[in-house]
Amino acid sequence: MSVREGSLEAPTRHPLDWKNPEFYDSEKLFAEMERVFDICHGCRRCVSLCGSFPTLFDLVDESATMEVDGVAKESYWKVVDQCYLCDVCYMTKCPYVPPHPWNLDFPHLMLRAKAVKFATGHVPMKDKVLASTDALGKLASIPVVTQVTNALNKAPVTRGIMESVLGVDRNAWVPSYAGATFRGNARQSAPHPVKDGPRTPGKVAVFATCYINYNEPGIGHDLLKLLDHNAIPYVVVEKEACCGMPKLELGDLEAVAANKDKNIPVLAKLAREGWAIVTPIPSCTLMFKQELPLMFPGDADVQAVKAAMFDPFEYLVTRQKEGLLKTDFKRPLGQVSYHIPCHSRVQNVGQKTREALELVPDTKVNTVERCSGHSGTWGCKKDFHAMAMKIGKPVFRQMADPAPDFISSDCQLGGRHIEQGMGETKGKAELKHPLTLLRMAYGLPD
Ligand code: SF4
Ligand code: SF4
Numbered sequence: 398m399s400v401r402e403g404s405l406e407a408p409t410r411h412p413l414d415w416k417n418p419e420f421y422d423s424e425k426l427f428a429e430m431e432r433v434f435d436i437c438h439g440c441r442r443c444v445s446l447c448g449s450f451p452t453l454f455d456l457v458d459e460s461a462t463m464e465v466d467g468v469a470k471e472s473y474w475k476v477v478d479q480c481y482l483c484d485v486c487y488m489t490k491c492p493y494v495p496p497h498p499w500n501l502d503f504p505h506l507m508l509r510a511k512a513v514k515f516a517t518g519h520v521p522m523k524d525k526v527l528a529s530t531d532a533l534g535k536l537a538s539i540p541v542v543t544q545v546t547n548a549l550n551k552a553p554v555t556r557g558i559m560e561s562v563l564g565v566d567r568n569a570w571v572p573s574y575a576g577a578t579f580r581g582n583a584r585q586s587a588p589h590p591v592k593d594g595p596r597t598p599g600k601v602a603v604f605a606t607c608y609i610n611y612n613e614p615g616i617g618h619d620l621l622k623l624l625d626h627n628a629i630p631y632v633v634v635e636k637e638a639c640c641g642m643p644k645l646e647l648g649d650l651e652a653v654a655a656n657k658d659k660n661i662p663v664l665a666k667l668a669r670e671g672w673a674i675v676t677p678i679p680s681c682t683l684m685f686k687q688e689l690p691l692m693f694p695g696d697a698d699v700q701a702v703k704a705a706m707f708d709p710f711e712y713l714v715t716r717q718k719e720g721l722l723k724t725d726f727k728r729p730l731g732q733v734s735y736h737i738p739c740h741s742r743v744q745n746v747g748q749k750t751r752e753a754l755e756l757v758p759d760t761k762v763n764t765v766e767r768c769s770g771h772s773g774t775w776g777c778k779k780d781f782h783a784m785a786m787k788i789g790k791p792v793f794r795q796m797a798d799p800a801p802d803f804i805s806s807d808c809q810l811g812g813r814h815i816e817q818g819m820g821e822t823k824g825k826a827e828l829k830h831p832l833t834l835l836r837m838a839y840g841l842p843d
Pocket of ligand 2: 436437438440441442443444450486487490491492493501503
């Protein structure tokens with residue numbers, strides 16, 4: 398049988414078979430890695446995407462046979478450790494994804510390897526601590542602790558200690574904690590009447606996310622102001638835990654399931670009551686749109702949440718196309734360098750943030766669609782920070798040209814990483830989240 402390269406059909410993502418005992422069978426895992434690595438070695442399209450592929454190809458080229466069979470199995474972990482599960486190789490490059498008979502899903506294979514590593518106790522405690530964003534946020538948002546944590550995060554001596562104890566690179570940007578959480582201070586919605594559009598529910602439930610709740614609540618407040626300005630009633634989701642993405646990146650699938658059990662009943666109820674659900678961090682949106690549905694394909698509540706979940710700009714631009722979004726902008730934004738994070742790209746909703754910013758008169762958007770290298774906690778870690786800066790270099794360069802008034806990314810953590818990487822080439826540009834830029838364009842107060 399001849400095997401066609403690529404396919405005209407849309408890619409099919411198979412569910413993650415993580416309940417099958419074979420999923421955790423190391424021998425079967427290594428056999429599958431050898432099969433897939435051999436296909437990748439013959440293809441090499443993804444060489445520039447991240448550190449995983451160059452690591453693999455170097456291992457092959459430096460082996461005695463110069464083929465995958467010459468690479469020691471223990472070295473496979475070097476490839477796995479460089480993958481931060483951005484999904485870009487699957488979604489944008491690989492011609493062998495299902496329904497192609499080679500059935501190649503590189504990110505899910507890396508996720509399986511991370512799950513095996515986690516289950517066999519090979520993940521250090523420091524990585525588990527860093528992935529506990531919710532617990533860290535709760536602790537750091539206790540008033541006195543907030544100031545102390547922020548001060549310690551900036552002091553060179555404690556950064557050295559953080560590096561040796563927690564593995565956080567002393568040069569990497571780390572988030573500060575806000576004095577007041579978003580959820581504790583979100584304004585109640587005005588009683589606007591609900592106006593459903595053909596594709597958008599006319600009322601929005603906001604899933605705050607750990608980062609917006611504990612670190613940059615202003616972005617969440619800006620989202621609420623945008624909804625209020627457009628007469629869209631909203632609620633902040635009454636009870637939430639971390640979406641589970643940091644645990645997924647660690648391979649801790651049981652912890653992902655535990656967080657899913659806390660979030661999904663609350664969100665499914667909202668979905669069934671006709672609310673659109675919006676989260677202001679792309680990785681969290683993707684968790685509900687893609688990762689949980691693939692882990693729990695038979696769970697009707699998970700599927701209901703998936704159907705109700707919107708990226709904020711997907712929601713706003715669809716409202717605009719339905720004639721339900723105001724365009725009474727009061728100020729131009731000038732030159733905006735806008736970065737699309739990988740976890741926005743793989744949602745397959747197009748460049749909705751760019752479309753929204755381009756609605757603002759006298760605004761030029763320079764769109765940069767390439768991995769910044771940050772990816773959650775991965776880019777802050779001592780072992781990977783230098784690689785994260787290297788991966789981000791083309792992004793840092795493209796963001797600086799032409800000289801922007803603002804730099805922006807849907808992922809604020811990625812935005813901070815880009816700001817750091819741009820250094821002096823940032824010039825006078827300010828980093829603002831796209832939701833903040835839109836709030837400013839409407840002339841709404843801070
Ligand atoms: S998912 Fe992203 S980080 Fe992982 S191998 Fe693919 S492109 Fe690289
Ligand atoms: S993931 Fe697909 S496109 Fe990328 S190197 Fe492997 S076979 Fe080629």
